[in-house]
Amino acid sequence: MEKPDMELIKDGKRLDGRRPDELREIKIEVGVLKRATGSAYVEWGKNKVLAAVYGPRELHPKFLRNPTKAVLRCIYNLAPFSVEDRKRPGPDRRSVEISKVSAEALSSVVMLERYPNAGIDVYIEILQADAGTRCVGLTAASVALADAGIPMKDIVAACAAGKISGEIVLDLMKEEDNYGESDLPIAVMSRKKDVVLLQMDGKLTREEFKKAYELAVNGATQVYEIQKAALLKSVNDVKIEG
Amino acid sequence: MEKPDMELIKDGKRLDGRRPDELREIKIEVGVLKRATGSAYVEWGKNKVLAAVYGPRELHPKFLRNPTKAVLRCIYNLAPFSVEDRKRPGPDRRSVEISKVSAEALSSVVMLERYPNAGIDVYIEILQADAGTRCVGLTAASVALADAGIPMKDIVAACAAGKISGEIVLDLMKEEDNYGESDLPIAVMSRKKDVVLLQMDGKLTREEFKKAYELAVNGATQVYEIQKAALLKSVNDVKIEG
Amino acid sequence: MEKPDMELIKDGKRLDGRRPDELREIKIEVGVLKRATGSAYVEWGKNKVLAAVYGPRELHPKFLRNPTKAVLRCIYNLAPFSVEDRKRPGPDRRSVEISKVSAEALSSVVMLERYPNAGIDVYIEILQADAGTRCVGLTAASVALADAGIPMKDIVAACAAGKISGEIVLDLMKEEDNYGESDLPIAVMSRKKDVVLLQMDGKLTREEFKKAYELAVNGATQVYEIQKAALLKSVNDVKIEG
Amino acid sequence: MDIEAYLRRDYVTNLIKEGKRLDNRKFDEYRKLEINKGYVGEKADGSAYVSLGDTKVLVGISMDVGEPYPDAPTSGVMTVNAELRPMASPHFEAGPPGEEATELARVVDRGIRESGAIDTEKLFIEEDKVWVVFVDIHVLDHYGNMIDASGIGAIAALLDAKIPKYEDNKIIRGEHTVKLPVTCTPIPCTTAKIADCVIVDPDMDEEYAMDSRLTVATTDTINAMQKGGQGTLREEEVLDAIDLSFKCAKDIRRLVEGN
Amino acid sequence: MDIEAYLRRDYVTNLIKEGKRLDNRKFDEYRKLEINKGYVGEKADGSAYVSLGDTKVLVGISMDVGEPYPDAPTSGVMTVNAELRPMASPHFEAGPPGEEATELARVVDRGIRESGAIDTEKLFIEEDKVWVVFVDIHVLDHYGNMIDASGIGAIAALLDAKIPKYEDNKIIRGEHTVKLPVTCTPIPCTTAKIADCVIVDPDMDEEYAMDSRLTVATTDTINAMQKGGQGTLREEEVLDAIDLSFKCAKDIRRLVEGN
Amino acid sequence: MDIEAYLRRDYVTNLIKEGKRLDNRKFDEYRKLEINKGYVGEKADGSAYVSLGDTKVLVGISMDVGEPYPDAPTSGVMTVNAELRPMASPHFEAGPPGEEATELARVVDRGIRESGAIDTEKLFIEEDKVWVVFVDIHVLDHYGNMIDASGIGAIAALLDAKIPKYEDNKIIRGEHTVKLPVTCTPIPCTTAKIADCVIVDPDMDEEYAMDSRLTVATTDTINAMQKGGQGTLREEEVLDAIDLSFKCAKDIRRLVEGN
Numbered sequence A, B, C: 001m002e003k004p005d006m007e008l009i010k011d012g013k014r015l016d017g018r019r020p021d022e023l024r025e026i027k028i029e030v031g032v033l034k035r036a037t038g039s040a041y042v043e044w045g046k047n048k049v050l051a052a053v054y055g056p057r058e059l060h061p062k063f064l065r066n067p068t069k070a071v072l073r074c075i076y077n078l079a080p081f082s083v084e085d086r087k088r089p090g091p092d093r094r095s096v097e098i099s100k101v102s103a104e105a106l107s108s109v110v111m112l113e114r115y116p117n118a119g120i121d122v123y124i125e126i127l128q129a130d131a132g133t134r135c136v137g138l139t140a141a142s143v144a145l146a147d148a149g150i151p152m153k154d155i156v157a158a159c160a161a162g163k164i165s166g167e168i169v170l171d172l173m174k175e176e177d178n179y180g181e182s183d184l185p186i187a188v189m190s191r192k193k194d195v196v197l198l199q200m201d202g203k204l205t206r207e208e209f210k211k212a213y214e215l216a217v218n219g220a221t222q223v224y225e226i227q228k229a230a231l232l233k234s235v236n237d238v239k240i241e242g
Numbered sequence D, E, F: 001m002d003i004e005a006y007l008r009r010d011y012v013t014n015l016i017k018e019g020k021r022l023d024n025r026k027f028d029e030y031r032k033l034e035i036n037k038g039y040v041g042e043k044a045d046g047s048a049y050v051s052l053g054d055t056k057v058l059v060g061i062s063m064d065v066g067e068p069y070p071d072a073p074t075s076g077v078m079t080v081n082a083e084l085r086p087m088a089s090p091h092f093e094a095g096p097p098g099e100e101a102t103e104l105a106r107v108v109d110r111g112i113r114e115s116g117a118i119d120t121e122k123l124f125i126e127e128d129k130v131w132v133v134f135v136d137i138h139v140l141d142h143y144g145n146m147i148d149a150s151g152i153g154a155i156a157a158l159l160d161a162k163i164p165k166y167e168d169n170k171i172i173r174g175e176h177t178v179k180l181p182v183t184c185t186p187i188p189c190t191t192a193k194i195a196d197c198v199i200v201d202p203d204m205d206e207e208y209a210m211d212s213r214l215t216v217a218t219t220d221t222i223n224a225m226q227k228g229g230q231g232t233l234r235e236e237e238v239l240d241a242i243d244l245s246f247k248c249a250k251d252i253r254r255l256v257e258g259n
Helices: A093-107 A133-147 A174-179 A206-241 B093-107 B133-147 B174-179 B206-241 C093-107 C133-147 C174-179 C206-241 D002-017 D099-115 D146-160 D204-209 D235-257 E002-017 E099-115 E146-160 E204-209 E235-257 F002-017 F099-115 F146-160 F204-209 F235-257
Strands: A026-030 A038-044 A047-058 A071-078 A118-128 A156-164 A167-170 A182-189 A195-204 B026-030 B038-044 B047-058 B071-078 B118-128 B156-164 B167-170 B182-189 B195-204 C026-030 C038-044 C047-058 C071-078 C118-128 C156-164 C167-170 C182-189 C195-204 D033-037 D046-052 D055-066 D077-084 D124-126 D129-141 D162-167 D170-179 D187-194 D197-200 D212-218 D222-228 E033-037 E046-052 E055-066 E077-084 E124-126 E129-141 E162-167 E170-179 E187-194 E197-200 E212-218 E222-228 F033-037 F046-052 F055-066 F077-084 F124-126 F129-141 F162-167 F170-179 F187-194 F197-200 F212-218 F222-228
Touching (some): A093 A156, A093 A195, A118 F129, A133 A195, A156 A206, A195 E235, B026 B206, B047 B133, B071 B093, B071 B133, B093 B118, B133 B156, B133 B206, B156 B174, B167 B206, B195 D235, C026 C206, C047 C133, C071 C093, C093 C156, C118 C133, C118 D129, C133 C206, C195 F099, C195 F235, D002 D197, D055 D170, D077 D146, D099 D129, D099 D146, D099 D187, D212 D235, E002 E197, E033 E235, E055 E162, E099 E146, F002 F187, F055 F146, F055 F162, F077 F146, F099 F187, F099 F222
Parallel strands (some): C071 C118, D077 D129, F077 F129
Antiparallel strands (some): A038 A047, A156 A182, B182 B195, B195 D222, C026 C038, C156 C167, D187 D197, F033 F046, F055 F129, F212 F222
């Protein structure tokens, strides 16, 4: 449990050469699956994540239906081979928690009241995991919702900040997550910057929190630009095809 | 499996100083929970038990409904920390069996035919266990049903008798249950003395059984007086409050 | 995993004295259970198998219903004591697969379109297992369906062929299955010889396959005669009783 | 089904009031009992197929080597499991044992365990290794009184059981050494209360009609009891049931110990 | 229920807009908190019964000996489990923990784990053997803010816990050696956002009305945070919630560390 | 959906009767097949992403150290698991593998196991320790013929797989020694029977329309076969399917063994 000391920042550079406030490389593809209503694929550092959306559609079982709005459900799943030590198939407690907070985050922006009694299902598959998967998953899911044509008040963009070797940095990768001092994943409505997901663990003073929070919001803003570009490209591609 | 010899009675007194026909100390509180329709808390020796009742209410799933009467369901649960070796959460076979016979015992006295299609749920939580928990649970459940205002033909009171060191005694505690020769938990309708729960294991001749049975009925009668006093007090308290 | 060499055929005879194209002894009884709509018991070598049919009856849960025809479901179950190393109760992956292909095979012959929305349940219990249980189960199930009076286009009869010690033989028993080179269980519509179940594993060339296939069909034809005789006898018995 | 059950219930109750039973049995009369020991003897270490009227139960014994319980390090282990197979009744469903199967298994277990029928001390192999006796009850046709059919099948199968050969830390399947050490023959006997009468061995229709049942498992003493059902019992009725159970158990025991 | 919930939601929201709460508390005021340590002390190795207004939670600690994690071979292990017992609310069902119970357990777990409250190095016994600390949260009456009641109960129960005697590779139940080594007292404090106001310790009715909640578990630093609900939070609201949580935690900590 | 499925079924069947397919393929023509080995190579010990037309399957190999089977103490162990992820089809649900996923995993397993493709003797480490090869099939987009896509993905991922470094009883994750020893390349090929015609590689619409399917996994011999569906097959049809499977497998094998 005790985290060994490890020098994670040297001469202002991190293990992978990034500056403290620098994101890993992010690549987004829209509409990658045939059966789903909408889908997106995100590569973010070594993370590889697929998100798919089905719906709005009939919700089963019936007792889950809400006569005033659609119910958005989310399943976050880690593929057995996505981590170095094989993960047993099926949901564990961590996945259940991430699924819950992700569904809540997306419900903040989707115009659920337009589809009373309906269900909207969001599936997030982590194909390769390297820290920050819940942020990658939400980022992908949000693009998939847009690809599905589901009306949203805003796009959700996510990013983490954290503290490693005493310094607040953006977007932790695996080694930084393992040996760092704290992690603060957030997701925001891209334009208003209101937070829709916020979790944190480790040790942060109030001041460190504020700094990390603002860094993460800034990261999410950069993520949003990449989401927007990918969506724009997909719309244009469709136009060209048409 | 073999029970070691252990002197459980010495000079007519049991390990905790009780006479053979003496109950452990019993304390009953009525209406201890806010959300439940009715509830009761029972301390009986070292046992600490909560019972709560919900209903009559709509019964789900629908195929369980009975158009001629309410269905009374019972869940008996041992908290993980209620026993010295932690019990894994979730029902085991023993709990399933006790839940079944407890539901049957309570169904004997509740006027189920007054609520066709409804469900009445009884929950028994063993917070600390020290032998005889099914009797403590039924005693608590019966008071909780009364607290919920559910009409009953009679109050169920329960008590066990058993054989230890060759002698028939009332209300076994943990060491007596572990090292004794047999155990006979019963529950009766308090006024008519008809038995609504009866289980037994160990070795008893017909004569020993008769003696143990009558001792247990007698114990249950004492338990009933304590139930009555607690219910009376709770009604008076309400009056005073009002 | 590597199968040790073992001389399974000596002087043209197999371990139990059978010729390569010879079936084990088969005994079929019809109508052996009281509650089921139809039932059959089959002893086949050391295999002992019961099959029972319930239905056509109301199908639950509702979403499984098909408005154009009945749904035939099958559960193949190996009793814990049916094999030398006790099998843990409950379905394993092998049982799930056999249940699926057995349901498909029987659906080929039952006139399901006569009973829209209904369910027909086939239960196969392997009481003692000695290789070829899926063929024995299907053979029994088909007789049980006939006993239940459910209209069928044809009777399903099943039999396996395989390759042991380099030779194609009929109806493998346990040692032959364990140490043999391949196994080809099939089930056919008895009159037209069309195959309704076909699985195979091991190593067979196309020519070997053809030989094994034709041998197995031939075996199934013999099985059919025994089925017919048992059904005839049961009908006559009924007449005599009446 | 419900209406049929209701009418039958009524019919059975009225018959009982007249002192009669549907199949003309006397109140203290058991149905025809047949026990076929060694039924699946090619694979199981012990077995018995029981027909109690139209109720059919197969019990198999499987022996394995395992660890003893920490509080009894030199004793073998017995575990009883019951499966109400869906073929046995239109009301049984596939899936893990429900409360009915659980109660059945536990009542059978208690009758055997509390009577000390298995001499578990003789199942010790070496430190941390003892024989584990799996008793698997397979209910195949449920026409009433599963508890007795299962309990009788269990003790018959145990009497049929043999201990496998064990060499070099391995069980040699198909070869056996000695019989499983069984010291006595506990027999469960169930009575039902219908219209204030106590009858023995209720069949399916009588189970629909009964207010409560009482199972008493006996050797020379009572070893286990279990009341079932939402009805009540008076002391005399309980004592009657005990007397009937001791009485019936004698004939059943002879049959179980025979052949 | 649904309509009642809807009306109450409305009523609570309007009250909050006027600066009031249903039970007349101030926005930064906690409900009455009572902690009864050692409540099930005859069997559990540590325990605490918490009443937070009408919310009742019992937490028990069970110590066992087990294997360490491969990546921390000399550290003891803690595991937190939460059961929302069906007696606690008409909306809870029997069965394995759902997403609400899972989140609850994980948030409590993080507050304790990340603060390093348990000195796990002192739970080492010998190679491949360490103490395992089971923290079992039993929610008995749910009248709002289960997370705080559970988190407070967990740390109180840990402070109450003692390590059992361990001799000859066996735990001697009922006898204890020293107290469980606890180094600090992490306290969770939950705020809710209703009608753009941030209030502390929401009760059941306020939970129906809230847009989102934020839990902040603190020692001298923040150790864990969790936002819940489908609403959003602005940066100032988050910072407000943090300040309130630090403030409330002081009083709560005094109570937890007392008696 | 049901009505759409019904109409499509009809349309596909009529096309087949005219000797045509929806996507203009010939009866013995496979869809476009792309194989991306090492797709998740940063974490998995082997992997392959397969696109078969619009059907997408990702297969990952995870190596672990475990115990051999008692009857093969010097052989490594392979286990195949398939997950029909709910993203892949509106008809798939989250939860443990159902009968479709179970059949898929078992058919893929048999093709590999029966051909002896993995040289399991080379996976022996020391007494009671062998390499365990987990083959995890993740179906991501189901547009027909999952079995072939999965079986092709599985053997491609095995060909991509490397054995991790193992030192001092520990696996060094991220470092590998040699390639997993694979001796041959079993290829499954599925045909479907529609309107008495046998076609290769059915897509989603053709699966709605088919009476039955037959999968044949081949190396230089047949290694595994599986009929599916409620239809029947005549001997000539089976033999046709075998010939087609041998033929198609050649091209597929070249692709699998390439890059």
